[in-house]
Amino acid sequence: MIEEIRIADLGVIGAAHVALGPGLTVVTGETGAGKTMVLTALSLLLGGKADPATVRTGSAGASVEGRVVLEPGHPALERASDAGGSVDDDGSLLLVRTVSAGGDAGSGRSRAFVGGRSVPQGVLAELAEQLVTVHGQADQARLRAPAHQRAALDEFAGPEHARTLTDYRDAWSGRARLQAELDELVARAQERSREAELLRLGLAEVERVDPQPDEDVELAAEEQRLAHAEDLRVAAATAHTALAGENDGASDALTGVELVEQARRALEHVASHDATLAELGRRVAEAGYLLADIATELSAYADDLHADPRRLEVVNQRRAELGTLTRAYGSDVAEVLDWAQTAGLRLLELEGGGQRIEDLRTELADLDARIAALAATLSATRADAAQRLAAAVSAELAGLAMAGAQVHVEVRPADQPGPWGADDVEMLLVPHAGAPARPLAKGASGGELSRVMLALEVALAHGAGADRPGTFVFDEVDAGVGGRAAVEVGRRLAALAGDAQVIVVTHLAQVAAFADRHLVVTKSVREGVDVVTASDVRSVTGDERVRELARMLSGQEDSDAARIHAAELLELSDVGR
Incomplete structure (x- = not known):
């Protein structure tokens, strides 16, 4: 779980302390207030690309510091230890990323630290795979890709399927190496x-x-x-x-x-x-x-x-x-x-080259048989998982104001086998009763795709044998969604947060109302320069939270009607949970 993030001189943020916690945390604020920079800071901590252009104007560099609390035995602790980092007595791990500003020789450089030890940026990325699952609008676009859909199905299929897939990939790579050696021997036979x-x-x-x-x-x-x-x-x-x-x-x-x-x-x-x-x-x-x-x-x-x-x-x-x-x-x-x-x-x-050629051909034949057997096993487990995943996602869609919507997961033989196996996987959406099933890549609107992604994420989180990171981050997962659908999106996020830490950047009050913790990023102006200071990223409760929800609903936090509506949303979220 990410416990807190401290940001300095990143974009419009001069200094900010973002206190997080278990359950569902939402981050809201007016456009341009700095919500995006909060996600940028998180991306830096997770090994994302550093851009000197994000350093606050007039500053020599930006820094992001995050504290992650892990259970004993968590694989991220072992990786951090291998990198030379140390863990605090309370089980927390400190991650730091700095970015220098552009413009000077040697500028624009980035440095990463894990547990007090300087490490390559790639170490943060490795830790991120074990700590956080991030979904943004780009991820929604990737969901249209068959390869992404196949990866989701493989993840849902469980650990035994994952082990078979690993064995298959190892066999596939081994075959490629043997084939390359055989090709070289045959090509060089006359020369030899x-x-x-x-x-x-x-x-x-x-x-x-x-x-x-x-x-x-x-x-x-x-x-x-x-x-x-x-x-x-x-x-x-x-x-x-x-x-x-x-x-x-x-x-x-x-x-x-x-x-x-x-x-x-x-x-x-x-x-x-x-x-x-x-x-x-x-x-x-x-x-x-x-x-x-x-x-x-x-x-x-x-x-x-x-x-x-x-x-x-x-x-x-x-x-x-x-x-x-x-x-x-x-x-x-x-x-x-x-x-x-x-x-x-x-x-x-x-x-002995001639004998080696014959030995290689024998090895390849044996390996081809093993690859075919593993591919058949993968196809069988994918077909079984496809039915279960389709049912789970369709059930979630029903609760996301898409009554009658269904997702079909089709597993078909590929034209040519590859390192993923011998299957093509495609997800199709039936948006409502009586509508034809169409591929997600062609038939889903932005709002529908947002809900399908959320439904898929919930299904993966609760899938049989799923081994998922403990933190989920969603950037405007509610894009293209409104009304009752937005309420159901909030409800599903809250349900997902029952077993994990969920952080959501949203512009919908219907979603924000379900949060366990509501953070607001506000913009203040000093000498004509936009600045977000520590006091501008704050946790709101009670009447302050009602005012923020009212602002999100109508743009007028002091509107009595908007405040009444905001209070109703909060009451609805408590009842719904």
Whole structure:
């Protein structure tokens, strides 16, 4: 239930406090007084579009604050909590919307708050779906649309039907996804075949060459050795001679190893007399051992190294083969091997495309059968609900001064099934006995459509298993209605308010007389500018309420005849309820 709304600088409203409550609340006032701005404020709280043009002239921005009282466990509380909002100890939730004025850079922006936390505008809209049902003249026009009529029937059909409809929509969406995947696979079949063939050729070439990890690096090193074998042998032999001398000992020159050995012996001879020379002697000895080992390895290297043109040719040929692979599939053998692994997995995927197509066709066939079964269930429950809804709305119309009027709800097979099922739904109105049934879209006047919408709303509110928001807002639901019909509209609104909070903006005294709370928006003038202040939106009772009803009846609140009529309406509303 919406407990209160505070408005600041919205349209002609400078500041207003709209106190609401349970039951039926009506909002009345002269044209231009600001009734529309009250609904605009409510729309902002419910996530409606923000228009900078609605900001009061001369103000930097407008703000609307609403307090909603919810029962523990209400789904709106969970959504608010998910958004980071907090709930007061008394179970009330604070909603705030601000709109900045246009004209400056970055102006016209809107901000929303839930439970003290800034949230996207969409969060307010989500909460609105769980809190409030709004009906205005635009909704009456939408009632002419078959899709709107089908949605109303689905709502009336109850929660089990709603679950079936959800299952159907999920299946329908799933089918669309599978069909899109199948269409893509079929469309790309030739392209996939070409890709698979190229991968097979590439993998066959890699398999033929059979490159080994780091083979290209090793072959490059071997090629360098073989291509410069004589230079390498001469260098190794020369280094060996310098270190260890010729094997035949013909040279009288001391070798590097021998010179180091002389140094070692000289130092060793005096090592006992000085620790520093002893340490240097040890290091010279280590150098001698190292030089001897190097000399041995150089000798072995020179003995093993021979020019081998045939091996060089084999190495160069192998490197050429590897080069062909690396030019096509990577910069080196490592990248070629990585490509081969990835290509193998991709080839498995491509070769499985045909099987995937068959699997998809099987899945689609199964899903089509499920969709057909769910559609049949929806059609059956809609046909049953259509009879009950037609009876309920027709009964309500009888009480809305449309004696003999009937509403027929027809459920027919659609030309093509859709995400809503396989049915077209159409509501037809028989406005009076003996009149032909004609579609609401063509045969209903504005006044008749207003009463049909109200009758439908009452039927939905009391429908079997209906799960409806706890607040209903009607904007001039009585448009095109007058006389006894207006009285019955008021009576039905009061009946609807027996189980919910109902807020009505009306210009008919016959409707306003049935209210539990009557709010009047009046216009005052300050310095030539229309302003509605907090004191101008007030709850009227007693004689003040009689005066307001008299004004609505005749435009003259002080007319004795109008006041008598107003008192009679109030008495009639008490008796009628």
